[in-house]
Amino acid sequence: xxxxxxxxxxxxxxxxxxxxxxxxxxxxxxxxxxxxxxxxxxxxxxxxxxxxxxxxxxxxxxxxxxxxxxxxxxxxxxxxxxxxxxxxxxxxxxxxxxxxxxxxxxxxxxxxxxxxxxxxxxxxxxxxxxxxxxxxxxxxxxxxxxxxxxxxxxxxxxxxxxxxxxxxxxxxxxxxxxxxxxxxxxxxxxxxxxxxxxxxxxxxxxxxxxxxxxxxxxxxxxxxxxxxxxxxxx
Numbered sequence: 001x002x003x004x005x006x007x008x009x010x011x012x013x014x015x016x017x018x019x020x021x022x023x024x025x026x027x028x029x030x031x032x033x034x035x036x037x038x039x040x041x042x043x044x045x046x047x048x049x050x051x052x053x054x055x056x057x058x059x060x061x062x063x064x065x066x067x068x069x070x071x072x073x074x075x076x077x078x079x080x081x082x083x084x085x086x087x088x089x090x091x092x093x094x095x096x097x098x099x100x101x102x103x104x105x106x107x108x109x110x111x112x113x114x115x116x117x118x119x120x121x122x123x124x125x126x127x128x129x130x131x132x133x134x135x136x137x138x139x140x141x142x143x144x145x146x147x148x149x150x151x152x153x154x155x156x157x158x159x160x161x162x163x164x165x166x167x168x169x170x171x172x173x174x175x176x177x178x179x180x181x182x183x184x185x186x187x188x189x190x191x192x193x194x195x196x197x198x199x200x201x202x203x204x205x206x207x208x209x210x211x212x213x214x215x216x217x218x219x220x221x222x223x224x225x226x227x228x229x230x231x232x233x234x
Contacts, residue, residue, distance in 0.1 A: 011069050020083045074222060083203070084099075091110060110207040128142050137161055155181060177196065178200060
């Protein structure tokens with residue numbers, strides 16, 4: 001989450017990040033990798049390179065946020081919840097069962113994100129040859145049909161030359177920003193337009209920031225995105 005975001009959004013992020021780590025690790029044996037499979041984080045040197053003249057301001061701000069939320073975690077059914085989160089929704093979040101096979105988080109509306117946000121809507125273009133290669137399809141004569149959209153406007157599945165791809169699989173193969181996408185073919189060029197950014201499960205970081213701008217506190221934000229939860233000290 002960008003360090004320049006609202007304080008209440010950053011508090012929600014700190015608690016969600018802590019909960020995610022502790023849902024996978026015991027307090028006595030915490031291992032965290034800096035990858036998308038765990039927690040992407042920056043070293044101090046990386047922060048300095050990224051924030052430059054704002055480094056000290058942002059670093060102190062983040063330290064203060066962590067201190068204010070010290071030892072707070074999110075619990076559901078008497079255990080720490082695996083608190084997935086992502087960058088920006090398309091107007092809805094996804095069920096964790098759909099994306100990760102996990103029943104902890106259900107879909108909610110997140111209507112704070114709109115096309116007014118930078119990069120909410122992004123279009124990328126592929127030639128038939130490029131698309132065939134990425135999808136591992138031999139023919140460059142592509143026939144894209146049966147695009148099934150779920151209730152949250154994400155693609156469940158689609159067919160390319162009668163080969164069925166899940167919406168998630170198609171997104172990963174093409175490195176698309178989200179599974180909310182439309183496909184348009186114009187003179188042999190395939191234009192794919194995405195809305196939102198990320199896997200769509202749990203807290204939307206940009207949605208959290210917009211909520212904070214509208215006066216919601218970190219508890220409001222976490223309860224909106226994670227449902228019937230308790231926010232407790234360890």
